Amino acid sequence: MSLSTSLVRLSLAASVAVVLGACSPQPEAPSTTDPATEAAADPAAAPAPEIDVTAYDWRLTRATGADGQVGSGPLAALGTLERPLELHFAEGRLSSNGACNGMGGGYRIEDGTLRVDTLVQTQRACRGDLMEADAALSALLEGGPGFALAGLTPPVLTLTADDGRALVFEGAPTPEAFYGSEGTRMFMEVAAEREPCSHPLIPDMRCLMVREVRYDDAGVQTRVSEDWEPLYQEIGGYTHEPGVRNVLRLKRFDVADPPADAPSVAYVLDMVVESETVPDND
Incomplete structure (x- = not known):
């Protein structure tokens, strides 16, 4: 066999190997993107944190008006109490210390809305502004406010009335938790x-x-x-x-x-x- 014939055969074999390699499935290159990084870049893609509302005591930190700013009026007065307003969720009941009187009733959460049964309240007599604040709180809770939980540290609960007024609470673990x-x-x-x-x-x-x-x-x-x-x-x-x-x-x-x-x-x-x-x- 001549040297030229051998070179031709080697060249032909190399070409066939290249073609077969191109037709064969190739392993995918490892991804260089961290899924956690992708979630951070696109918050909508990140799974919503699971928060058990009953595992926290919720203390009011801010009351805002329809414009999102700290407002005025009876509902906003709840954010200025000497004794912080608190909400508690346990065994299907919602309770609050109120501005003056404690109140409580059954509740459920449906499609991002808090549904509260008619609230039962204690009957203490207080200053007029505190009684007005109690009435405003009762009306908001019984009015089916929007219910939103944010998995921050600490977690945040926001209750929003139909007119845009809102109460913002921070959660602290219950003693049981x-x-x-x-x-x-x-x-x-x-x-x-x-x-x-x-x-x-x-x-x-x-x-x-x-x-x-x-x-x-x-x-x-x-x-x-x-x-x-x-x-x-x-x-x-x-x-x-x-x-x-x-x-x-x-x-x-x-x-x-x-x-x-x-x-x-x-x-x-x-x-x-x-x-x-x-x-x-x-």
Whole structure:
């Protein structure tokens, strides 16, 4: 075989290999785009965060008018209360501390709208502006406001009326979500005055004086002990007013891995059952 014939055959074989390679399926080149980056570039493509509205206590941070600006009027007054307005969602019921009176009723969320049954309210008498704020809040909740949750940190809940006015809330984990359990319900009587108590880390500490109480099936109260004992910690959600004795319904939670010298249990206010102003005997 001549050298020229060999070269021709080699050239022909190379050409066939090129053609077959072009016809064969080729592996795809690895993508250089991070899916997370794509989601950030196109927020609409990112999955909506799942937020359990019942896992948070919702505190009002802003009340805006129809123009989106902080407005005026009874609804806007809810954003200026000394005691922050809060909403709570649990077991199919919505409740609020209101501007003056507490209110609550059944609720459901349908197609981005909050549907609230007729609200039941307490009957305290307050200043006229607070009563007007209560009426405005009740009208907004019962009017089927738009319901929008944003998965921020902390999460944000916005309720928007038909006319564009809105209430904006920030969520804080409920005690149940924070401590990871349902807790144990109990009742505690709190004396009218704090008393000095010895604490190794806090000089001149004054403790709440407490004693546990229980109720029988007929609702009759009995004390576990007649003696007052110092409580070397605060009660979550409770602000003690000197001179006022209270019976509180609490939830008691075990604290997992508490820091050194910190309590292994936490007490959180559920409701004030009884309140009495105690005369000063001095």
